[in-house]
Amino acid sequence: MNGVFVPRRRIGNTGSDRTLTIVSAAVVAAFALAILYPLIYVISSSFSSGAAINAGAVKLFPVHPNAEAYRQIFDSPAFVRGLVNSLIYSISGALLGTTLTVLAAYPLSRRDLDGRKIILFVLLVPTLFSAGIIPTYMVVRDLHLLNTRWAIILPGAMSMFNVIITRAFYQLTIPEELLEASRLDGANDFQFLLRVALPLSKPILAVNLLFYAIGQWNGWFTALIYLTNEHLFPLQLVLRQILLQNQVTPDQMGSDAGALVAQKELFDKLKYALITVAMLPPLIAFPFVQKHFVRGALLGSLK
């Protein structure tokens, strides 16, 4: 190529760059719309009239907006029970999980801890080679935890993924000088963790709390295998019964609503409302964890 063509090539390149930018923006926007539209449709339908849903009148925004469906489901004992149970599981799972994670991650982040590689290895092996559902089920059974809330809270209480990102956080943010300084002030390791390390690690604590809470909120399979008592069912399991198995008894939808269940119109609307209530809390919480989660996901995938 000689010099004459250089300017032309430059122009061509910026032109192709502009095309690429437009194509990129369009492709990612299309993907984002494909994700958003079903979610918006579900939420809008839950606020629309049953007749409008059935007639296909709901396109984007609610038609004949009303909150009737929500009034109905909050009158249903099964739904309220599921909601309360899910809150209990989420809050206790978050507290227990975060406590265990910090207790594992902080010592393992200390370079002067002898044997930390062995301990980390011991904790990581089961993530590579899992025992499967039956042996875990037998442990829960042998501990007499079947049909108790503990069966939901304890077995998956600590996630090694969280331990690793939390450990990395401590390694990166707590300088050794800080430890030496507080040692000179007479602080021992317990006091250092409580008074120095924990206040400095609020962001990662928030990530842990939300991560475990979302995990419990979204979980249903442990409840399916460990619980038979419907009074302990989390919301997701109640949702599964109603949505996927169409098991609806008058008791579940409230005795008055029982007669109305026959009407598919109303029932569809109730289902949309149930889906909305079940999916919204994690969607509201996740933007707060996003930033740290990204960093953690990268770290987690690299080690």
Added chain:
Amino acid sequence: MIPRGVLTATESKPGDGPAAPGGSAIANLMASTSRRSLILRRMKRNWRLYAMLVPPLIYAAVFLYWPLYGMQMAFRDFSVAKGITGSPWVGLKYFRTFVDSYQFWPTIRNTLVLNVYELFAAFPIPIILALLLNSLRWALYRHGIQLILFAPHFISTVVVVGIMVMLMDPHGGLINQVVGLFGAGPIDFLGEPSLFRHIYVWSGVWQSAGYSMVIYLAALAGIDPALHEAATIDGASRLRRMWHIDLPGILPVMVVLFVLSMGNILSTGFEKVLLLQNSLNLGVSETTDTYVYKVGLQSSIPQFSYATAIGVFKSVTALILLLCANWLARRSTRESLF
């Protein structure tokens, strides 16, 4: 540096004498005992750190290692009355039962087809999305799109399947309304065995492409901007820089994610498969995991040993696949998980 070198040089000179080996052995011994006592002293000083580790280790012992110990059920004729250690050894009996059973090939085939399809459909999409999104400069737009694409990762499987059930409902579901516009009759999407795999895989892309994309974006953010500047000065277009700078830059992350998904190839999406399963699509939706769940827990006469054996079979195969993928990745790209 220099004084120490001089010191060792002068020290090693008398070491030529006959007394030297014994002397150095004593020095070694003293050094090692003093190192050991140093470690012991440090461990003693750090006892509080070990105390902190006690609760997590108890958790791991009970809920991670006890089940591993319980895996021996697969090699015993387990009965609830006798307990694990009281039940007689039967060797590989239950593994043989599984391999010989008429369910063996269908479940293995379904599991492999479902996961290989998912791997090849779901693997490139997040990479493409990350490269495209990364090439855009408007920060607000990028953040907005990233937030939206990441969101479905935080929705539960029950809700995702619930939305699918509602939208694909043959009687008035949104998708069938659209199908109706083209004059086609309502399709029972979830009851149609030939559609099961596509629905499973593409709903998975819908839910998790954003999550993987975010990981790639984080890796792309770590690429030295000087590389891009230099390439731009040389006249490289954005597309060329994507190919020659961005793609090699995220190769390590790609390899790690690929190796990890090879390890999961026998177990991904168990919960979703179970939720999407119905009597109509059982022929293509019965995987090893759902089969384990059925014979081990759902059946009225649970066969614990048999179900555990299938689980062990799966875990061992998954570990072998992971190690093979890791080995292959190290050989071909010099990147690996470990």
